[in-house]
Amino acid sequence: MRDCRIRDLGLIEYQDAYEIQKEYAAKVADGHPDTLLFCEHPTVLTLGRMTKKDSILWSSQELEKNNVQVLPIDRGGDVTLHAPGQLVVYSIFDLNYHGKNLHEYLRNLEQVGIALLDGFDIVANRHPEQTGVWIKHKKIMSIGIGVRKWVSYHGIGLNVNTDLDYFSMIRPCGLNVTMTSMAKIKGEPVSMDEVKEKLISVFSQIFELKII
Amino acid sequence: MGKITLPELGEGITKATVACWHVKTGDAVKKDDDLVELVTDKATFNVPADGDGTVKEIYVEEGKEADVGSVLAVIE
Numbered sequence: 001m002r003d004c005r006i007r008d009l010g011l012i013e014y015q016d017a018y019e020i021q022k023e024y025a026a027k028v029a030d031g032h033p034d035t036l037l038f039c040e041h042p043t044v045l046t047l048g049r050m051t052k053k054d055s056i057l058w059s060s061q062e063l064e065k066n067n068v069q070v071l072p073i074d075r076g077g078d079v080t081l082h083a084p085g086q087l088v089v090y091s092i093f094d095l096n097y098h099g100k101n102l103h104e105y106l107r108n109l110e111q112v113g114i115a116l117l118d119g120f121d122i123v124a125n126r127h128p129e130q131t132g133v134w135i136k137h138k139k140i141m142s143i144g145i146g147v148r149k150w151v152s153y154h155g156i157g158l159n160v161n162t163d164l165d166y167f168s169m170i171r172p173c174g175l176n177v178t179m180t181s182m183a184k185i186k187g188e189p190v191s192m193d194e195v196k197e198k199l200i201s202v203f204s205q206i207f208e209l210k211i212i
Numbered sequence: 213m214g215k216i217t218l219p220e221l222g223e224g225i226t227k228a229t230v231a232c233w234h235v236k237t238g239d240a241v242k243k244d245d246d247l248v249e250l251v252t253d254k255a256t257f258n259v260p261a262d263g264d265g266t267v268k269e270i271y272v273e274e275g276k277e278a279d280v281g282s283v284l285a286v287i288e
Contacts, residue, residue, distance in 0.1 A: 049231045049251040076255040102255045103222035131254040148246065148258040 002097050003033035004209035006200060011084060014044045014071060021153050024092045029149045033212060034097075036203060037090040038196055041082035043166060044069045048077035048144050055079040058169045068169065075154040077131075077144035079170045085161035085181070087195055091203070095150045098207060106131055106143060108206055109156055113141040115202045116158070116195070122185055130175065133158075138180035139172060158182075158199075161189050216247060216285045218278050221257060228252050229277045230284070239267045241287060248284055261287060 007024075009017055017039050024035045045056065045068060055078050056063075056070070063070060082088060095105060110126050113133035117124040117140070124141075127134050133141035141158045159181035167179045182190045204211055218228060228250040235247055241261040250257045265287040272278045272285075 049249075049256055050253070074249065074256050076251050076253060099222075101222035102252065102257065103224050105222070106254055144254055146256040146258075149244065149260060 001208055001210040002094075003212045004036060004093075004204070004207075005033050005212050006036050006038065008196070009037055009039035011040045011042065014041045014046065014069070014082065017041065017088075017090070018073070021090050021092065024090075025148060025151050025153045028092050028094050029151045034094060034207075034209060035092040036200070037092065038199075039088050039090075040084050040086060040192075041088060043067070043081070043083040044071060045170060046070075046075075046080050046082065047072045048075045048080065050076060051078045055171045056169065057171065063169070073154075075144040075146045077142070078175075079172070080142055080144060080157060081166055081170055081172065082157060083162055083166045085159070085163060085183075087158045087160050087192060087199075089155050089158070089199065089203075091152060091155040091207075093152045093207065095147065095152055100150060102145070102147065105152065106145065109143050109145075110141075111206050112199070112202050113156065113158060115206065116199050117182070119198045119202070120182060120186070120190065120195075122182065130177075135180055135185065138178045140180050140182070140185075142172065158195070159184075160192055160195050214286065214288070215283045216259060216261070216287060218250065218280050218282050218284055219257075219259065220280055221250075221252065221255075225252055225280065227277050227279055228257065230272045230274050231256060232274055233270060234258075235267050237267050237270055241265060241267060247287075259284065263287075 231251040
């Protein structure tokens, strides 16, 4: 079992959370416990290293008019949208203790999403080719990670109560996919606190963590 | 120090793309400094220096793909 601490940052600007991630990643690389950061972001588009030119569908004028920031960042993957109602979890883990295997780490993050949704009686799956968590052909959770000194950062974005209209701005992950949310599937808003509580338990089971 | 190779990143990952170099030929580097950021489908991975030295040569340009085990740079 590996010790893990939880920090809930609440609603926080993307860049402020990024600075906090970097601080924790440096600490974890120095031997501190693994860390899970929970947060939500005001509407923002982040561009991963694999972003294709045509992944943003809105013009820069439309984005500006609607106060949507666009930030190039150092994670894998294509464009991602974050908005209130989407639970973002930054999993800052020393992968030396979790297999030192990026493929396995990504699959384990998917398993976290699948197990969490199962706890809400939602059946979710992997896609044979696309990283993430899916409900039939719709995507509910996106994954993008960065690794430095075998310490992971970035993580997952789970649509809990996200306003799905926002996704019309982009081709999520550069794909022509439709996004969905837990609220959309349940037909009513889902308690974010309950999702967080269950996520902690699922993370601790899958990654063999002792929450401190 | 010596050859910096593209490390094993996990099963099924045979290649990665060089996203950006944090150093250039002639730069002095210290152990654990980030040398190069690699990118696979959903992950970025920073390769650190394994000791102090000087960047002698860079073999894979930004934007180019390389196989696991191939030499990315030489540090002396």
